Amino acid sequence: MKLVAPICAPEDVAVLAAAGADEFYCGLVPPEWQMRFGRSTLNRRMSGNLHNFGELALTVANAHALGKTVAVACNAQSYPRDRWNELLGTLEGIAEAGADALIIGDFGLLATLAERRLPLRMHLSSVASCHNVETAALAVDLGISRLILPRHVTLKEMRRICAQLPALEVESFVLNDGCVFEEGSCHTLHLPGPLGGPICLDRFQYQYRRSDGRALSGTEAEALRANDEVWDKWLWHTFSCGFTVTPEGLPYGPCGLCAIPRLAAAGICAVKIAGRESPLERRLKSVEMVRAVLDRRGGEPQVAAFAEGLRKRPDLCRSGFMCYYREILRSPGNRASARTPKSA
Amino acid sequence: MMPPATSMPLPSAEVAVSFTELESLMRFVRRPSAAAESDGLKFLALEAPQVASMPVGRLARIHFGNEFCQRLLPSAEALRAALATVTSGGLQFGLTLPILTDDGIERADALLALLPEGTEVALNDWGLVRRLNRRFPHLKSTAGRLLCRMLKEPRAPSAAYLQLGGHGFMTPGFEQLVARLGVGRVEMDVPPFASLHDMRVSRGKLAVHVPFGFATTGRICRIGNLRRAVARKFETGHGCARECLTYGTVMTPSGARAGAQTVIFQRGNTLFYRHTAQMAAALCGAISAGSVDRLVVSGDWHEARSTDLRA
Numbered sequence: 001m002k003l004v005a006p007i008c009a010p011e012d013v014a015v016l017a018a019a020g021a022d023e024f025y026c027g028l029v030p031p032e033w034q035m036r037f038g039r040s041t042l043n044r045r046m047s048g049n050l051h052n053f054g055e056l057a058l059t060v061a062n063a064h065a066l067g068k069t070v071a072v073a074c075n076a077q078s079y080p081r082d083r084w085n086e087l088l089g090t091l092e093g094i095a096e097a098g099a100d101a102l103i104i105g106d107f108g109l110l111a112t113l114a115e116r117r118l119p120l121r122m123h124l125s126s127v128a129s130c131h132n133v134e135t136a137a138l139a140v141d142l143g144i145s146r147l148i149l150p151r152h153v154t155l156k157e158m159r160r161i162c163a164q165l166p167a168l169e170v171e172s173f174v175l176n177d178g179c180v181f182e183e184g185s186c187h188t189l190h191l192p193g194p195l196g197g198p199i200c201l202d203r204f205q206y207q208y209r210r211s212d213g214r215a216l217s218g219t220e221a222e223a224l225r226a227n228d229e230v231w232d233k234w235l236w237h238t239f240s241c242g243f244t245v246t247p248e249g250l251p252y253g254p255c256g257l258c259a260i261p262r263l264a265a266a267g268i269c270a271v272k273i274a275g276r277e278s279p280l281e282r283r284l285k286s287v288e289m290v291r292a293v294l295d296r297r298g299g300e301p302q303v304a305a306f307a308e309g310l311r312k313r314p315d316l317c318r319s320g321f322m323c324y325y326r327e328i329l330r331s332p333g334n335r336a337s338a339r340t341p342k343s344a
Numbered sequence: 345m346m347p348p349a350t351s352m353p354l355p356s357a358e359v360a361v362s363f364t365e366l367e368s369l370m371r372f373v374r375r376p377s378a379a380a381e382s383d384g385l386k387f388l389a390l391e392a393p394q395v396a397s398m399p400v401g402r403l404a405r406i407h408f409g410n411e412f413c414q415r416l417l418p419s420a421e422a423l424r425a426a427l428a429t430v431t432s433g434g435l436q437f438g439l440t441l442p443i444l445t446d447d448g449i450e451r452a453d454a455l456l457a458l459l460p461e462g463t464e465v466a467l468n469d470w471g472l473v474r475r476l477n478r479r480f481p482h483l484k485s486t487a488g489r490l491l492c493r494m495l496k497e498p499r500a501p502s503a504a505y506l507q508l509g510g511h512g513f514m515t516p517g518f519e520q521l522v523a524r525l526g527v528g529r530v531e532m533d534v535p536p537f538a539s540l541h542d543m544r545v546s547r548g549k550l551a552v553h554v555p556f557g558f559a560t561t562g563r564i565c566r567i568g569n570l571r572r573a574v575a576r577k578f579e580t581g582h583g584c585a586r587e588c589l590t591y592g593t594v595m596t597p598s599g600a601r602a603g604a605q606t607v608i609f610q611r612g613n614t615l616f617y618r619h620t621a622q623m624a625a626a627l628c629g630a631i632s633a634g635s636v637d638r639l640v641v642s643g644d645w646h647e648a649r650s651t652d653l654r655a
Contacts, residue, residue, distance in 0.1 A: 081512050081515045084515055107470045108515050111517050111520040130471070131443055132445055132449055134475045135474075137474065157447075181561060187493065187497070187559055191500070191505070195501065199499065204596060205598055207593065224570065230577050324580075326579040
């Protein structure tokens, strides 16, 4: 199973490769694009992008010298018509710089690229919201070599996709950066803090109503309040436990380390560390964590126990709220499972 | 002798009303003269006052099904009942499907098998469009609004925030895809700060949802976890007791944004915004320009307020 890590600069390649990364992905926003269309519209990231084709060519050269590959994310949900030609020109520039793959989030763009036949592989981004075999098969029809699954896919669902399309490489999330909603169906912005920030973290006041017009009973109001309280806890875990790290710098937050043996058994060929905008230190610690688990020998319970021990916070693992694949906690022999509270 | 001058009819949009719940659909369709044009307008005046003044034609269609959650897929019995009620009421029937997992697709196949030839199915997953073509070629596919991606940030204080991202989904790539997949119609939302030029397609026909747009959705449902044990709350693929049919939520901005104008609310796993007068005016212009030939009015599963059809 390959470890796919995010890079922001050509120098990142050597550092993260030494820590155990097998493949890299990155964003690129050429200055001409930034000037006309802004920084975030090519690949949904304001920062952490390579700045020009020269940087990309150097990044690719660094990676190839180590026997690694580079995929470039062009994974906006969609691109307005007024920049279509510039977009295609940018993708051709990425191919000329020697990148190995494009990560595409828009099926329309994929349909265009299927006819253009650029000399590089196509990966379907998690932003494309592929949740089933049929959608994966359509992407294969359009020329993809790899499917990057969305965050919210169960192990069972993955197994089915991998089993029915055995020639397709399938990649899944393993660490960092949760989302509350489906990335490909979230049409909001991460607004500046004073305007509310990301909509999933906006501190709205919730006012529940019954659709039959009746007033909420006291019992209903209390149940809704209690549910909201747990929601807030889940949000805190989803957003890296308040954006914190262990004293050693290991990131808290969304994690599928325990599930790595199960992911491998399902047919997942690569696991992805999210966080193109993260500082190098965070990405480095993330690669070290995932590599340590990938290299761990033993059965599923032993690997799970090792993974849980990395951050030395079994209470956070026990909550299940950091888990990308929480069903793993219900596996026999999983230590966190043995301690998971069964009810409120 | 010159023929008498005739005036061309002004463009107008037919009206479809969409329902997630069979009960709401039945109540609406079985009202006296439900299929009459005046009844459609009366409904709009009550439920969508912004739309009531628009150039709308007759109430022509009822759509059944939810676009956002596979846990709300109707049963085969419910679909049969809805289909019979709608067609006996003299209206056209359409089915709506959300993004589905493979388990959901198996259930959807059983539903699609019940539909008569020519029935429109609004699909919100490109893979389902492929499947419809392969397995149910006698049905007509519509690209649902989840496939028409554009920035729809309802909290944006001005159009400038959305300008760079743009509203237009009708790119050459989208055109190629709908042509390849034989999609005859597209459904879309009215984005905040829309202009009438945002609502047009270069291929096929265009329907627009009113009076609410959706801003975001996903598999993790806040209200759907109301009765689940703490350890099982908010996990991927979670079950629910369809709490979204009972409860809705109005979301009020706090602090500096307390004066924000756009109404935002959540139903189930989805955040919606109510159209502002500006959005309604843009849509009105698009209908008059002949770009939009159908409005899809939300009949239930929206704001839980006094005009809800369930009330």
